[in-house]
Amino acid sequence: xxxxxxxxxxxxxxxxxxxxxxxxxxxxxxxxxxxxxxxxxxxxxxxxxxxxxxxxxxxxxxxxxxxxxxxxxxxxxxxxxxxxxxxxxxxxxxxxxxxxxxxxxxxxxxxxxxxxxxxxxxxxxxxxxxxxxxxxxxxxxxxxxxxxxxxxxxxxxxxxxxxxxxxxxxxxxxxxxxxxxxxxxxxxxxxxxxxxxxxxxxxxxxxxxxxxxxxxxxxxxxxxxxxxxxxxxxxxxxxxxxxxxxxxxxxxxxxxxxxxxxxxxxxxxxxxxxxxxxxxxxxxxxxxxxxxxxxxxxxxxxxxxxxxxxxxxxxxxxxxxxxxxxxxxxxxxxxxxxxxxxxxxxxxxxxxxxxxxxxxxxxxxxxxxxxxxxxxxxxxxxxxxxxxxxxxxxxxxxxxxxxxxxxxxxxxxxxxxxxxxxxxxxxxxxxxxxxxxxxxxxxxxxxxxxxxxxxxxxxxxxxxxxxxxxxxxxxxxxxxxxxxxxxxxxxxxxxxxxxxxxxxxxxxxxxxxxxxxxxxxxxxxxxxxxxxxxxxxxxxxxxxxxxxxxxxxxxxxxxxxxxxxxxxxxxxxxxxxxxxxxxxxxxxxxxxxxxxxxxxxxxxxxxxxxxxxxxxxxxxxxxxxxxxxxxxxxxxxxxxxxxxxxxxxxxxxxxxxxxxxxxxxxxxxxxxxxxxxxxxxxxxxxxxxxxxxxxxxxxxxxxxxxxxxxxxxxxxxxxxxxxxxxxxxxxxxxxxxx
Numbered sequence: 001x002x003x004x005x006x007x008x009x010x011x012x013x014x015x016x017x018x019x020x021x022x023x024x025x026x027x028x029x030x031x032x033x034x035x036x037x038x039x040x041x042x043x044x045x046x047x048x049x050x051x052x053x054x055x056x057x058x059x060x061x062x063x064x065x066x067x068x069x070x071x072x073x074x075x076x077x078x079x080x081x082x083x084x085x086x087x088x089x090x091x092x093x094x095x096x097x098x099x100x101x102x103x104x105x106x107x108x109x110x111x112x113x114x115x116x117x118x119x120x121x122x123x124x125x126x127x128x129x130x131x132x133x134x135x136x137x138x139x140x141x142x143x144x145x146x147x148x149x150x151x152x153x154x155x156x157x158x159x160x161x162x163x164x165x166x167x168x169x170x171x172x173x174x175x176x177x178x179x180x181x182x183x184x185x186x187x188x189x190x191x192x193x194x195x196x197x198x199x200x201x202x203x204x205x206x207x208x209x210x211x212x213x214x215x216x217x218x219x220x221x222x223x224x225x226x227x228x229x230x231x232x233x234x235x236x237x238x239x240x241x242x243x244x245x246x247x248x249x250x251x252x253x254x255x256x257x258x259x260x261x262x263x264x265x266x267x268x269x270x271x272x273x274x275x276x277x278x279x280x281x282x283x284x285x286x287x288x289x290x291x292x293x294x295x296x297x298x299x300x301x302x303x304x305x306x307x308x309x310x311x312x313x314x315x316x317x318x319x320x321x322x323x324x325x326x327x328x329x330x331x332x333x334x335x336x337x338x339x340x341x342x343x344x345x346x347x348x349x350x351x352x353x354x355x356x357x358x359x360x361x362x363x364x365x366x367x368x369x370x371x372x373x374x375x376x377x378x379x380x381x382x383x384x385x386x387x388x389x390x391x392x393x394x395x396x397x398x399x400x401x402x403x404x405x406x407x408x409x410x411x412x413x414x415x416x417x418x419x420x421x422x423x424x425x426x427x428x429x430x431x432x433x434x435x436x437x438x439x440x441x442x443x444x445x446x447x448x449x450x451x452x453x454x455x456x457x458x459x460x461x462x463x464x465x466x467x468x469x470x471x472x473x474x475x476x477x478x479x480x481x482x483x484x485x486x487x488x489x490x491x492x493x494x495x496x497x498x499x500x501x502x503x504x505x506x507x508x509x510x511x512x513x514x515x516x517x518x519x520x521x522x523x524x525x526x527x528x529x530x531x532x533x534x535x536x537x538x539x540x541x542x543x544x545x546x547x548x549x550x551x552x553x554x555x556x557x558x559x560x561x562x563x564x565x566x567x568x569x570x571x572x573x574x575x576x577x578x579x580x581x582x583x584x585x586x587x588x589x590x591x592x593x594x595x596x597x598x599x600x601x602x603x604x605x606x607x608x609x610x611x612x613x614x615x616x617x618x619x620x621x622x623x624x625x626x627x628x629x630x631x632x633x634x635x636x637x638x639x640x641x642x643x644x645x646x647x648x649x650x651x652x653x654x655x656x657x658x659x660x661x662x663x664x665x666x667x668x669x670x671x672x673x674x675x676x677x678x679x680x681x682x683x684x685x686x687x688x689x690x691x692x693x694x695x696x697x698x699x700x701x702x703x704x705x706x707x708x709x710x711x712x713x714x715x716x717x718x719x720x721x722x723x724x725x726x727x728x729x730x731x732x733x734x735x736x737x738x
Contacts, residue, residue, distance in 0.1 A: 551657050576630075
């Protein structure tokens with residue numbers, strides 16, 4: 001029971017909810033005892049508005065971001081408070097502020113949250129009508145609330161400085177485990193490959209997001225904190241998790257072919273599948289151990305699983321009476337190598353978390369980690385570059401500003417009790433994409449109605465302010481927790497919290513519920529209409545850009561793999577950066593495709609072709625990663641001219657695909673001479689040095705290793721050529737059908 005409670009309370013969402021609840025509730029509770037409820041409530045508003053700007057990252061960035069948010073909240077409240085009764089002034093200034101605050105989101109995630117905070121401040125600035133000294137006092141209390149939230153946030157940080165990172169790593173372990181479990185599902189003979197691939201791509205989007213969070217927090221703190229042991233430990237776990245993902249992604253054999261080849265030996269593939277499942281289960285167990293802060297005890301003996309795989313390979317070899325160079329045996333050997341690499345990485349993670357690794361050995365291994373951070377450019381030039389209708393951010397800022405202005409005018413014209421709720425609803429649910437705005441509109445309306453019904457039912461039987469106050473605090477915590485997990489449930493609890501507060505302050509709570517529901521519907525409808533009619537940003541218009549970036553990232557990754565195969569040695573920083581970018585861009589492409597599926601059917605242009613292109617791009621990345629992983633983990637032979645000719649052709653096909661997408665396609669078809677060279681290269685690859693190796697009289701073990709290399713390299717190069725040609729063909733079809 002205690003572990004279950006801990007599981008739901010010892011996580012990032014609960015910690016954030018607790019921070020903001022303490023910062024909001026404590027001033028109200030304390031000052032209410034001295035008949036200063038209004039002052040306490042203003043402090044609570046300041047803390048509530050500041051909370052979203054508390055974005056994870058290095059401590060200096062965290063403090064700076066919160067202080068900037070507090071400054072903008074205070075000055076905006078003061079400015080709008082002074083001019084709100086002067087229509088001639090308020091409308092143009094309101095429009096300028098809304099547009100400016102919307103546009104600063106172009107500077108990244110932290111800026112996006114500061115932008116959201118400022119838009120919320122604009123909405124709440126019209127919830128009161130203070131004048132003169134009263135307005136200054138009210139603004140001062142809001143400032144105090146913002147600073148009080150900063151104090152609470154820093155208190156939480158210093159009490160458990162490493163806990164956020166541990167929880168993020170735990171989530172990353174969990175997501176990677178789910179991804180590997182799906183890879184294992186592919187080994188079922190009746191596997192629904194399309195559904196599994198879609199799920200894998202969806203998880204890839206989540207993994208990319210959490211990888212960026214971890215890099216931002218962990219790498220910057222590692223750089224700024226003299227590389228502490230705890231940071232080094234988490235850095236080792238994270239870098240090995242990235243490599244585990246690459247290894248799993250790289251295992252791109254044709255499953256149908258494998259099932260046909262081993263149809264009469266089902267135990268062979270089942271043994272490998274059980275090992276794959278145990279690897280996923282081990283990562284899940286590691287995640288639970290880290291999240292619960294308990295000692296890790298292995299449940300699956302991975303080394304024993306590897307022995308079973310070795311035994312089944314030997315049995316297969318004996319039953320078939322095959323030679324060391326047979327294709328089936330080489331496939332099994334390559335499968336075994338990948339599994340060994342996965343287990344090796346997991347063992348490093350286990351030792352790091354158990355404290356068995358000598359962390360000092362890793363002190364200087366990550367000198368260039370700042371290169372893996374997404375750079376943040378806060379120059380005015382970035383803002384200026386986005387000041388055109390070609391910019392999605394510009395169109396969204398204009399759309400959002402005009403929609404909020406329309407909501408403000410409606411709130412003034414209609415006899416609504418709290419017209420600012422319309423503005424809050426628009427700010428909270430309106431997103432650059434139509435699909436997410438539509439989804440949030442329905443979630444907020446349904447959450448508000450459900451919350452109103454529940455709150456009204458409780459208020460009908462309960463009138464004690466102490467009970468209502470306690471329930472209000474509980475609802476606030478649950479509202480903040482679920483806003484990140486399930487927005488409808490979050491909206492339900494936030495509505496309950498608001499109504500309980502009004503229930504303690506006002507006898508006309510039924511009227512409050514009615515107006516809140518009405519205002520929410522008005523705001524949701526305005527947001528929906530604004531996104532549909534005001535310079536809409538349909539996903540199919542942006543998809544080619546995501547495709548181009550993803551194909552370009554795959555091309556650069558393949559180019560680095562080719563250089564690595566030719567030069568040997570240790571993987572360079574450029575190699576690792578190109579791998580990171582390829583993973584990020586395939587995630588961005590999949591996220592774009594998911595948003596496209598949420599839009600109206602009429603806007604889902606060529607969705608079948610788009611899906612094929614996304615899957616082909618993902619498979620191409622998988623095939624390239626397979627080649628790169630093999631080269632890293634094996635001592636390979638010198639790259640032949642045939643190898644370079646084939647990889648150059650793949651890269652050329654990807655270049656042609658990019659040119660086709662950008663509309664700069666030139667006549668770049670292969671000449672007859674180039675086609676002949678490519679055909680000869682394939683003949684050379686297919687006859688890969690068998691006789692040559694035999695003539696050199698190398699021993700049987702070395703000979704087998706060379707043939708394993710030849711088999712995998714040939715398979716992946718042929719597969720890469722086919723994939724790049726099919727990708728180019730699908731992109732031509734996309735351009736033709738537009």
